[in-house]
Amino acid sequence: MPIAKVLGIETEYGVAGGPDFDPIVASSIIVNAYAQRGHTRINWDFEGETPGVDARGLANLTSYAPIVETHLANTVLTNGARLYVDHAHPEYSSPECRTPLEATLYDAAGEEVMRRALAVANQSLDPSQAITLYKNNSDGKGNSYGTHENYLVNREVEFTHIVRAMVPHFVSRQVVIGAGKVGAETEAGMEGDPAFQLSQRAEFFEEVVGLETTLKRPIVNTRDEPHADAERYRRLHVIIGDANMSQVATLVKLGSTALLLMVLEERGAGVFPGLPRHPVDAVRAYSLDPSLSVTVACEDEKRRTAWDFQDELWHLANDHASTRGADAVAGAAEVALVLAQWREMLDGVRDDRAAIADRVDWVAKLRVVNGYRERYDLSAHDAKLRAIDLQYHDLRPERSLAQRVGLRELHGPEAIREAVHNPPTTTRAYFRGQCVARYPDQIVAANWDSVVFDLGSGPLRRVPMLDPLRGTQHLTAKLLETSATADALLEALDR
Amino acid sequence: MSEQERIQKQRTERASQPAPEVTVDATKGDQLKADLDDLLDEIDEVLEENAEEFVRNYVQKGGE
Numbered sequence: 001m002p003i004a005k006v007l008g009i010e011t012e013y014g015v016a017g018g019p020d021f022d023p024i025v026a027s028s029i030i031v032n033a034y035a036q037r038g039h040t041r042i043n044w045d046f047e048g049e050t051p052g053v054d055a056r057g058l059a060n061l062t063s064y065a066p067i068v069e070t071h072l073a074n075t076v077l078t079n080g081a082r083l084y085v086d087h088a089h090p091e092y093s094s095p096e097c098r099t100p101l102e103a104t105l106y107d108a109a110g111e112e113v114m115r116r117a118l119a120v121a122n123q124s125l126d127p128s129q130a131i132t133l134y135k136n137n138s139d140g141k142g143n144s145y146g147t148h149e150n151y152l153v154n155r156e157v158e159f160t161h162i163v164r165a166m167v168p169h170f171v172s173r174q175v176v177i178g179a180g181k182v183g184a185e186t187e188a189g190m191e192g193d194p195a196f197q198l199s200q201r202a203e204f205f206e207e208v209v210g211l212e213t214t215l216k217r218p219i220v221n222t223r224d225e226p227h228a229d230a231e232r233y234r235r236l237h238v239i240i241g242d243a244n245m246s247q248v249a250t251l252v253k254l255g256s257t258a259l260l261l262m263v264l265e266e267r268g269a270g271v272f273p274g275l276p277r278h279p280v281d282a283v284r285a286y287s288l289d290p291s292l293s294v295t296v297a298c299e300d301e302k303r304r305t306a307w308d309f310q311d312e313l314w315h316l317a318n319d320h321a322s323t324r325g326a327d328a329v330a331g332a333a334e335v336a337l338v339l340a341q342w343r344e345m346l347d348g349v350r351d352d353r354a355a356i357a358d359r360v361d362w363v364a365k366l367r368v369v370n371g372y373r374e375r376y377d378l379s380a381h382d383a384k385l386r387a388i389d390l391q392y393h394d395l396r397p398e399r400s401l402a403q404r405v406g407l408r409e410l411h412g413p414e415a416i417r418e419a420v421h422n423p424p425t426t427t428r429a430y431f432r433g434q435c436v437a438r439y440p441d442q443i444v445a446a447n448w449d450s451v452v453f454d455l456g457s458g459p460l461r462r463v464p465m466l467d468p469l470r471g472t473q474h475l476t477a478k479l480l481e482t483s484a485t486a487d488a489l490l491e492a493l494d495r
Numbered sequence: 496m497s498e499q500e501r502i503q504k505q506r507t508e509r510a511s512q513p514a515p516e517v518t519v520d521a522t523k524g525d526q527l528k529a530d531l532d533d534l535l536d537e538i539d540e541v542l543e544e545n546a547e548e549f550v551r552n553y554v555q556k557g558g559e
Contacts, residue, residue, distance in 0.1 A: 145558030
């Protein structure tokens with residue numbers, strides 16, 4: 001049975017500069033700069049974080065559970081998001097959203113949060129120590145950092161069925177949502193000396209299924225940490241995605257994946273196209289082929305290009321949405337928008353790239369790279385071309401190329417400004433964000449599934465939020481509006 | 496309101512929200528080409544002056 005596809009994106013931003021060029025210091029300055037402007041000083045609560053739990057249900061002794069760093073800057077925003085230092089990067093984890101379009105808005109709000117933090121931080125730093133931020137996924141030297149999507153999935157779906165159904169999408173969706181990359185940076189990637197790849201991330205994937213996210217990265221990540229009622233829900237943690245500058249690409253990334261998960265929940269894994277025989281080879285080969293002509297052998301004896309996979313998957317999603325609806329993902333108009341954009345981008349990358357250069361990141365980037373290269377007759381590995389790649393993702397307005405290539409917007413500046421401060425209204429993020437905004441002095445910590453209050457006397461009070469679809473505006477606005485203080489709120493909750 | 500009614504109401508509300516329009520017109524290809532030429536004319540003012548050093552100095556620790 002399909003369940004509401006609550007979803008969101010977490011993005012680790014690339015960071016450069018800062019005192020002594022220390023990325024942890026620079027990341028902390030960014031997070032603290034934003035928090036200290038009075039937006040929020042509330043801490044993240046690590047209760048309930050179990051990133052080492054494996055969805056396959058067995059302890060894999062060769063796996064390394066991610067380390068949760070509790071000593072680094074970590075805060076909750078009034079829009080329900082988490083802003084913190086993860087390893088050596090500032091990270092924005094969007095609030096839980098109810099639809100792909102809403103999650104796209106809150107991803108854009110994350111960029112705006114980082115831009116504001118950057119401006120505040122650099123005011124207090126010597127210009128020689130100025131910090132710069134990049135919404136990308138690699139440094140071109142073999143180091144990668146993640147953009148992870150999260151989707152609420154019915155616990156009834158077997159994990160092996162998720163793998164069976166979703167691997168074809170995860171290896172092939174880069175043809176429409178890849179962010180593009182000049183050159184290659186891993187041993188395997190550099191073998192063919194490519195000038196350009198579709199994806200920032202593809203060459204870093206080494207396994208089909210696994211628990212790790214920092215080494216031996218898997219196409220399907222098994223982290224089983226639902227941040228919700230584990231009897232009913234799974235959170236599918238998707239680590240094989242690029243950070244998109246194009247809002248339409250973000251929408252299609254989230255919308256296509258959510259629609260296919262809904263199809264899986266309703267119809268099972270058997271309706272999906274056959275898996276590539278060697279998924280890791282497939283994801284890399286597809287990335288290295290901007291001509292989109294490479295085929296791979298599949299388990300159902302067919303050979304498919306990445307485009308073929310996406311075409312089949314689009315039909316699967318479209319047929320389902322048109323016959324059974326897609327309420328689990330979004331309303332009819334939004335689902336139609338997702339499907340239309342996915343289709344146009346798919347046809348465009350094959351037949352008319354100029355028509356979708358305002359939506360497909362890798363096409364937009366490649367046009368600038370090739371245009372510049374031809375104009376100055378440069379080699380494929382000229383540093384200027386790598387600078388274009390990097391500055392495509394640059395968050396400084398005066399250095400950003402993404403802001404100059406004419407990318408189409410779904411959400412304008414006003415909506416994004418609103419989303420920087422206000423939470424989504426149809427998930428528990430509403431309650432979290434509202435509590436942080438209304439009772440900042442009484443909240444000592446918050447996390448995805450609870451808010452912890454300190455009323456000054458007596459023990460700390462934890463308000464659990466185990467259902468991502470409760471705590472909505474519809475269910476809690478009246479309670480919040482009539483509770484002038486945190487004491488009143490907790491008293492009302494006890495009644 | 497029952498759970499069922501509430502779900503129905505939410506569905507109706509969602510479905511009635513207009514999605515943003517994204518349209519493509521036929522002259523767009525030419526326009527994009529002209530825009531790209533304009534961008535290439537000005538791009539050196541946006542690009543870091545010393546591209547080699549800029550790219551070389553961008554070193555990240557792995558994350559996730």
